[in-house]
Amino acid sequence: MINNEQTTQKKNRKPALVVKNASKSFGGVKAIDDVSLTIDSGRSRVMIGPNGAGKSTLFNLITGEIPLDEGRVFIYGEDVTKKAVQRRSELGLSRTYQISNLFHELTVKENMYLALQGKGWELPNFFSFFIPWFKNEKRTSRVKEVAESVALENKLDTLVSNLSHGEQRQLELGIALAPDPDIILFDEPMAGLSPSERVFMKKLIKRLATEKIILAIEHDMDFALSLTNDVTVLHQGATIADGTPDEIKQNEDVRKIYKIQNTE
Amino acid sequence: MNQISKWIIYTIVALFLLAVPFIMSEFFTTMMVRVLYFSLMAVAFAFLASQIGLVSLAIPAFLGLSGYTIAILETREIMFFPYSAMAAIVVVLFVSAVFGIFANRSKGIYFIMLTLILGQIIWAVARQWASVTNGVNGLIGISTPDAMQFNVFGANVGFYYVILFTFVLIVWAVLALTRSSFGMKLKGIRESESRMIMLGYRVSRLKWVAFVISSLVAGIAGVFFVYFVGVMHPSAIDLDSSAMVLIAGIFGGVYSIIGAVLGMSIVQTLEVVLNAYTQRYLIIIGIMFLLVVIYAPKGLMGLIYKNKYMKSLYDKWYKGRKDS
Structure with a gap:
């Protein structure tokens, strides 16, 4: 029990998740280029960005499913850069997959x-x-x-x-x-859902955001921006903006990217 | 069908199996022993195939390892039963533990290839390390230990009862494993390894344990094999044997341990029975195999589970009460 209290205290002091200067290349393509990210305990963050920006890759780097080329990952202050996926899971990290990853032949x-x-x-x-x-x-x-x-x-x-x-x-x-x-990574939780299913999902995630620390990838801008005050915009593997929803909406680079996306 | 008739059927089957040496011919009893030790291999194979979805071609290799260990120890008069059998199991556990470390890093076709290689290495060693294994001539003259040769009602049928008892015990233990928490984790690996890792499971450790368990069962089959046949020959563990285990598994249903036992029983019985009529019995088995693959891809057990009553029996056994 004493041990538990100590870990709780520790968890409250340290930031929940820190990614420091992460980089990852696949062949010659730089999927993630020097990305840093800090999520403090009790706060959630939404990540947006066009397709191929490297959002899912960043998730895989955080969970350890893909090893980092450079940079480090900390969970509650513990350096997990070289640790197995299982250790990160033990520290309270969990994720959903963009394409459902379930045990299909089981109930x-x-x-x-x-x-x-x-x-x-x-x-x-x-x-x-x-x-x-x-x-x-x-x-x-x-x-x-x-x-x-x-x-x-x-x-x-x-x-x-x-x-x-x-x-x-x-x-x-x-x-x-x-x-x-404690920490849940949501990889496009609402991909392919019908409008009524989205309502349910939105409610559920909103409730979770008050209890857990969430890092979500979401394309639904209105929902994403209503979820939290911390938004990161990823483009071609790099962070191009970081701030509150209002700041993001004003940001020239972000507007440019999304305009180009819209006209295509 | 109610509870009582179910138990009546079980009792009839049990009584028949117990009475085989007395009501059937000696030929049939011999065939039953053969079916039982081959079925142990089928259990070893189906355990891996049905639970983790790994197809191992090294099952006969572990039968060979334990068989050869006993044969070498006994023909050179170093050790005798039960110590030779214990030594054989230790060798099987050791080799499977070491090999398992490498094998459980792979899956799918790569796992098949790795186990194929292991099987071929052990076969090649058995064939070519003549000073120890006596090469292609094999080792002969291993006698059945007295402990397996007791008389029942004046008939020398102890071996049949020993193997029948061991077989039932092993099948029970393996079936219990498949519906334990451990078995559920193995099924999780079969369905999605990446998800299991993300949930914090030590996936390679689980796979390793399963591989060792499977090898142990094959090793026990080897003990009975060598004491029954009395000869240890490289042809017992060649590629044909691996293929035979695979065919029996598919015949009965890859996703069922009982199915694999059924498949092996049919293949072995057919082989013995058809052999009396024609030398081309493999063609007949081949055609039957083809029909099964086309018309019952889930094997004979798949056909049986199509029956609603059988399905509900299985569900009840495997999942407990519906509302639990």
Whole structure:
């Protein structure tokens, strides 16, 4: 318990996520060029930028799914640049994928059960090898909680491959939320959703933004700018603007990029 | 069908299996033993294939490793049962643990190739390291230990009961694994490795454990194989054997362990039965295989699960109560 309190204190003092001078090239193309980013505890940030700006690549660098060429990543002050994805997950980092990355031949319940690994939901034990997974009461009750939070409580026994696209996006979010993370990276959570599904998703993310630290990639400008006061604009792998929604709207470079995008 | 009739069927099957040496011919009992140790290989194969989606061609190699260890130790009179069998299992665990470290970094076709290479290395060593393995002539004269040769009602059928008991125990343990939390994690890896990593799972460690478990089962099959046949020969672990395990797996259904056992039983039985009529029995098996792949891509078990009652039985066993 003492240990827990100490970590909580530590978490409150340090910035949640720091990216320092990150760079990444694929072949000759510089996907990310000297990007720095700081997210303080209790604040969220939205990242916008045209297609191919390197937003998703930056996410992969933060989670560690792609190694950095240069630069460093800190989570709550711990240098995780060389650490495995699993360690970053343990520190409370979670993400959603732009293209749903789910366990397709398993049911919703099983998907969420797997997502609960997070922090200490189960102690490793030889005998647990022979106990059916659904007899783990602690986890199965939490599965219901998470399912309700993403409005999938009636689909628990449905195979993921039989869910609609919108439901799969909800599950995508549910899996990211299940381990009770501190920092969530949203990679276009509303891609391909119908208007009614968007309403639900917007509400959910807005509520989450008050509880968790969110870094979101979002193309819906109005929604993105209503979510938080910290906005980063990425273009061709570099940060071209950083500030409040108003500042971003006034920024000449940003206007230029989006105008060009619109006329094309 | 209700609970009672289900138990009646189970009892009939159990009684039949127990009574085989007395009600069936010696030929049939021998064939059953053969089916049982080959089925253990099928279990080892299907465990990896169905849970993590890894197709291993090295299953017979681990049978060979344990078989050769026993054969070498016993023909040179270094060790005898049960120590030779223990040594064989230790060798299998060690080799699979070391090889698993490399193999679990790969997946899909690369994993198949790596296990193919391992299988071929062990086969080549068995063939060419003549001073130890006696090369293509193989090692002969390994006798069945007394512990496996006891009499039942005056008939010398102990071996059948030992292998039947071990087989049931192993299948039970493997099935229990597949529906444990561990098995669920393996299925997660099968569906999306990247997501599992992002959720914080030590994916390569899980894959490694599964690989060692699978190899252990194949190694146990090797113990029975060498004591039953009494000969250890390179042809037992060549590419044909790997292909046979693969074919049996697809025949019965790659996503089911019971299916793989079923597939192996059919392939082995067909081989023995058809062999009595024609030397071209492989053509018949080949045609049947073709039909299965075209008309039942999920194998025989896929056909069985199309039956609503069988499906509900499986769901109940695997997922517990519907509302849990």
